[in-house]
Amino acid sequence: MTETKPITYAWAINHAIDEEMQRDPTVFLIGQDVGRMGGVFGLTRGLFDKYGAERVRDVSIVEHLVVGGAVGAAIGGMRPIAEVQFADFLLLAGDESFHKMAKWRYMHGGRLTVPMVVRAPCGIQGGVGAEHSQSPEAHYWHTPGVKIAVPSNPADAKGLLKSAIRDDNPVIYFENRRLYRNKGVVDPDPELLVPFGQGTVAREGTDVTIVAWSAMVPAALEAAEILEREQVSVEVVDPRTLVPFDMETVAASVRKTSRLLVLHEASLTAGPGAEIAARAADELFELLDAPVKRLAGTDNPIPQNMALEPFCYPQTDEIVSTVRDLAKW
Amino acid sequence: MTAVSSDTRVTDERGMLLRLYREIARGRALEDVVHQLVQERSFRGFFHPGRGQEGVQAAVCAALERDDYLLYAHRGLTYLTAKGMDPVEILGDFHGRVVGSTRGLGAGTVHCVDPELGIMGQGGTLGSSFTLSAGLAMASKSLGQTKVACAFFGDGASARGTFLEAGVTAKAWGLPVVWVCENNGWAVSARVQDVQGTSDIAPRARALGFHTQVVDGQDALAVYEAAREAVTQARNGVPAFIEAKTQRIDGHYTGDMQPYRDRDEVAAAKARDPLDLAGARLTELGEDPAALAQIREEARAEMTAADAAARQSPFPDGSRIHEGLWA
Numbered sequence: 001m002t003e004t005k006p007i008t009y010a011w012a013i014n015h016a017i018d019e020e021m022q023r024d025p026t027v028f029l030i031g032q033d034v035g036r037m038g039g040v041f042g043l044t045r046g047l048f049d050k051y052g053a054e055r056v057r058d059v060s061i062v063e064h065l066v067v068g069g070a071v072g073a074a075i076g077g078m079r080p081i082a083e084v085q086f087a088d089f090l091l092l093a094g095d096e097s098f099h100k101m102a103k104w105r106y107m108h109g110g111r112l113t114v115p116m117v118v119r120a121p122c123g124i125q126g127g128v129g130a131e132h133s134q135s136p137e138a139h140y141w142h143t144p145g146v147k148i149a150v151p152s153n154p155a156d157a158k159g160l161l162k163s164a165i166r167d168d169n170p171v172i173y174f175e176n177r178r179l180y181r182n183k184g185v186v187d188p189d190p191e192l193l194v195p196f197g198q199g200t201v202a203r204e205g206t207d208v209t210i211v212a213w214s215a216m217v218p219a220a221l222e223a224a225e226i227l228e229r230e231q232v233s234v235e236v237v238d239p240r241t242l243v244p245f246d247m248e249t250v251a252a253s254v255r256k257t258s259r260l261l262v263l264h265e266a267s268l269t270a271g272p273g274a275e276i277a278a279r280a281a282d283e284l285f286e287l288l289d290a291p292v293k294r295l296a297g298t299d300n301p302i303p304q305n306m307a308l309e310p311f312c313y314p315q316t317d318e319i320v321s322t323v324r325d326l327a328k329w
Numbered sequence: 330m331t332a333v334s335s336d337t338r339v340t341d342e343r344g345m346l347l348r349l350y351r352e353i354a355r356g357r358a359l360e361d362v363v364h365q366l367v368q369e370r371s372f373r374g375f376f377h378p379g380r381g382q383e384g385v386q387a388a389v390c391a392a393l394e395r396d397d398y399l400l401y402a403h404r405g406l407t408y409l410t411a412k413g414m415d416p417v418e419i420l421g422d423f424h425g426r427v428v429g430s431t432r433g434l435g436a437g438t439v440h441c442v443d444p445e446l447g448i449m450g451q452g453g454t455l456g457s458s459f460t461l462s463a464g465l466a467m468a469s470k471s472l473g474q475t476k477v478a479c480a481f482f483g484d485g486a487s488a489r490g491t492f493l494e495a496g497v498t499a500k501a502w503g504l505p506v507v508w509v510c511e512n513n514g515w516a517v518s519a520r521v522q523d524v525q526g527t528s529d530i531a532p533r534a535r536a537l538g539f540h541t542q543v544v545d546g547q548d549a550l551a552v553y554e555a556a557r558e559a560v561t562q563a564r565n566g567v568p569a570f571i572e573a574k575t576q577r578i579d580g581h582y583t584g585d586m587q588p589y590r591d592r593d594e595v596a597a598a599k600a601r602d603p604l605d606l607a608g609a610r611l612t613e614l615g616e617d618p619a620a621l622a623q624i625r626e627e628a629r630a631e632m633t634a635a636d637a638a639a640r641q642s643p644f645p646d647g648s649r650i651h652e653g654l655w656a
Binding site for chain 2: 026028054055057064065074075076078100104106107109112113114115169
């Protein structure tokens, strides 16, 4: 494949949708402002003109309908991509997401399939407050029947979304708004998919393992650069999907480093890191030389004040100092 | 395109009424078996009897094509048998046996499923059928099919916010949905008038732009005619709504003695039993009461045999809980 120009995380998402809509006429988009406007963050630009109103469906403020309608369309033979403008809004469709999307297949004996994707823009950015900033992946990790993708870079954003669209199961695709403008080289091969359940080592190291996903991966990599100057070698594992979760890649890394930090943006208590830390304590106990540490968002609603936002999720200096302490064990 | 006559009046009243009579009798006989299962405790769970409402369910399903979608409600079983579902599978679900439609996971009205017949299931939280039926109708339209998506619900569920969200969207996109409100006047123990400030549900559908009809739910033939009209409208891209004023003869669940309800009112509901009313009209039309008794007896025999067949089926292994979560 020839060298290509780097594209943004946002544009990688656009390309994934466009390619899959081109490939499969049952794929369609539904959500507020996804059509004529091209999405509130511009991610679906061009698709309305290319595919028309039947396949890029603008709706009113109807989250129940966006998710529940997608479930209905999915069991009826379509492959909907439902967009909620903010991941927080997915909770408005609680019954539709936790009950209908996640359980419809199972409750009916496995005789129906629900091939759909919910795109959920998450993350703290822009002073938009407590109901527009959350990363509710733990809510859905606690719900059997839903796959969860948490891409951290443009190539994974594209490859995971394409896999999600082709998956016969419901997938929640958390796209972090702080990553939208990050650029990376993305192979234009339309058949290049990123499989679910296969984590990746974003940086190799020998002293401490950081498990991080989504916007915490660039932060972990930045911290690792700083720590390298102090002779602390950090390995960064990006699971890329939480369901299924690739514990093997985490285990392989801890086998090398014997120290584990779980890093995420969602608030700490009963957050996704609790699951990973518990599994590490249970399954990797013999490999560990130090307690498993968690560094995560603070346990408070996000204030609608940009100046306070950096205090709400792990910053590079905190990651550095936490790893530094962990390396002393 | 499914052929639908523009004239929805029934020409062979006696023939159609006989068909509906048989379906009402079958649904009722099946329900009688389920009451027994509850009593003998072979079914543990909630069962919400549909006695009194079978005419609505039988008649609407008679107006649907085999592959039209059905999202049934939680009260009664007649929509399932009238849409063609095998009673052995339904009872298998009640018994929690592998012959059940959920293949051993169990179900009690809700969760019975038959994709071949367009029976796309039901959830345990009410009001989700509005959005799901809109989605099924979207799929039908997008795939160039002529299927309508029919959703049943009660007066209680019609108050859910999903009604509005799915309703405005169905209207905006001309989705082929047929929404059937079985208005029995009671949301568990609450009178509709007391909790919704009205006894009439149809005006809210009319306000959304649905083709709307109000019909006597105890008159199965009238419901059938309304359903034919509604299905025709929906196939032509006009979302359709039927409010069937009906009667809940039994309690909210089997065993609910209805202390909150006036005895005279229950007696009045019983006096308008749809099976009796259909039988009386058929007798007027010259049908031999003995023939009607024969139909009821056949229904009982069918459901008794179905129960025996379901009981022959094994229970699932505990490992069944791990199957079917993922496609």
